[in-house]
Amino acid sequence: MLGGCSKKLGEVQAPIEEPAAFSASGTAVLPDRWWTAFDDPVLNELVETALDSNLRLQANWQQFQAALAVVDRESSFLWPQAEVYAGASIDRPEQDFSSGEDLQIGVGASYEIDLWGRIRAGVQAEKFRAQATFLDHQAAAMTLSAETAITWYRLVTTAKQLELAEEQIEINQNIMKLIRNRFASGQVRAVDILRQEQLLESTRDQKIFYERQLQILENDLSVLLGKPPQNELDLPEKSLPKLPLLPDTGLPLELIRRRPDVRQAYNLVLAADRELAQAIRAKYPRLSLDVSGEFVSQSYNDLFRNWAYTLAGNLVAPVFYGGRLRAEAERTEAVKEQRLYEYGQTVLTSFREVENALIREIAQKQSIEVTERRLELAQKTNGQLRIEFLNGMSDYLDVLLGLDEEQQLQRDLLDAKQELLEIRIALYRSLAGGLEMPEIP
Structure with missing residues (x-):
């Protein structure tokens, strides 16, 4: 047995x-509110707004409130159940039409003595389930914060791409004017103008894509x-932040104690137990006590003069239920094992997410360095090609291909930096904890 509600997290070991x-x-x-690590006031405001106003998260919170109500409902069986009742009947015989009235008012109470802790076990199960529901809310909040951060920085990157596309359109238009002037003097061919127009239209298409x-x-x-x-939306000026220092990933066991989705799976194991x-x-x-008191009379005037009470104790022991109780015990034992393996899978998934984010970040930084070097070389090459073209030493096709490659590398570099931010967000999300666990009464 895993034990009662006061057991600690470390008492259940994942089967790994x-x-x-x-x-x-x-x-x-890494702070609990991991998004503050970017030192971006706009992102901080957006995430806080999302945590306060997102409808999906609010619905998730109401699910937690419903779970607390279930705890209160199950806890009520630990207390005596009392009822007040009243009744009246009239008897009219057919022979003499004389009437008789039966009036009664009473109170009854019953209480099951929880000899073996069956009721308490049910209450504890609902408490663990309520804690799991709250942790699910925490996990949803962390996911929402990551979605908000990723969407915001994608928006910022797209705005930068749009600005870059407009700059590239202006550059291509200026080159088009230069080519047309040289065509008029017979220095370039008509096909060079068509190729430059193709590049210009392709850049305009990029602009339409980024606007959409x-x-x-x-x-x-x-x-x-x-x-x-x-x-x-009233959004301020958009800018990408500088990538913060790599956080301390800590020990894997610390991750198990910190991540809300892992803690949720753990609490579901305890609830199943x-x-x-x-x-x-x-x-x-089962041992139960029943108490009742009653006033009985045939007239309203004498109702409270006569009263009676009963006190009874009942001991009920299951004898033959057709194997129903044994089957239920086997079912709950299988569910407990299921929850344990699901907990282990959740732990493994959390480890994988951290490892994948670390691997991807290292590789992405290397890729950005390569892209930056390629862009630098492309800019130097294009500068040399333009000089040669102006001096009649190089064909315009070389200039066109170099220009196209340079502009594509500029776009790729922006996308690569955005992807690096998303990878860091994934790492933060994988390492993030949650809010404080509320006290379940």
């Missing part, structure tokens, strides 16, 4: 091998903030 340390770690301390994507991302952000997407205890104890005898 002893985990080694994470492959990489930094020195920065910007509107879609604004709509996504509005819904995350709990606002209608057709309403205009308490349900198993409840099912086993349902096979034991």
Whole structure:
């Protein structure tokens, strides 16, 4: 048995091998509100607004409130159940039509003595389930914060891409003017003008794509903030933050104690254990006490003159239920084992998410360095090609291909930096804890 409600997290071990340390770690301390690590006031405001106003998260909170109500409902069986009743009847015989009245007012109470802790086990199961529901709310809040951060920085990157596209359109238009002037003097061919027009139209198409994507991302952000997407968002000037220092990933066991989704799976194991205890104890005898007091009379005037009371004790022991109680115990034991394996899978998934984020960040930083070097070389090459072209030493096709590659590398570099931010957000989300656990009465 896993025991009662006061047991600690470490008393249930996930059915996995002893985990080694994470492959990489930094020195920065990750705050509970992980998004503040970016030192971005706009992001801080957006995430706080989403946590306060997102409708999906509010619905998740109401689910937790419903779970607390279930705890109160199950806890009520630990107390005596009392009822007040009243009744009246009239008897009219057919022979003499004389009437007789029977009036009664009484109170009754019953109480099951929880000899074996069956009722307490049920209450404890609901408490663990309520804690799991709250932790599910925490996990949803962390997911919402990550979605908000990713959407915001995608929006910022798209706005930067739109600005870059407009700059590239202006550059391509200026080059087009230069080519037309040289064509008039017979220095270039007509096909060079057509190729430059193709590049110009391709850049304009990029601009249309980014304009559309910007509107879609604004709509996504509005819904995350709990606002209608057709309403205009008042967003400040957009800028990408500097990537913070790599956080301290800590020990794997610390991650198990910190992550809300892992703690949720753990509490579901404890809830299943308490349900198993409840099912086993349902096979034991039950002792209950019944008390009732009653006023009975045939007239209203004499109603409170005569009264009677009864006190009874009942001992009920299951004898033959067709194997129903045994089957229920077997079912709850299987559910407990299921929850334990699900808990282990959740732990493994949390380890994988951290490891994958660390691997991806290292590789992405290397990829950005390569892209930056490629862009630098492309800019130098294009500068040299333009000089040669102006001096009649190089064909315009070389200039065109170099220009196209340079502009594509500029766009790729922006996307790569945005992806690096998303990878860091995924790492923060994988390491993030949650809010304080409320006291379940």
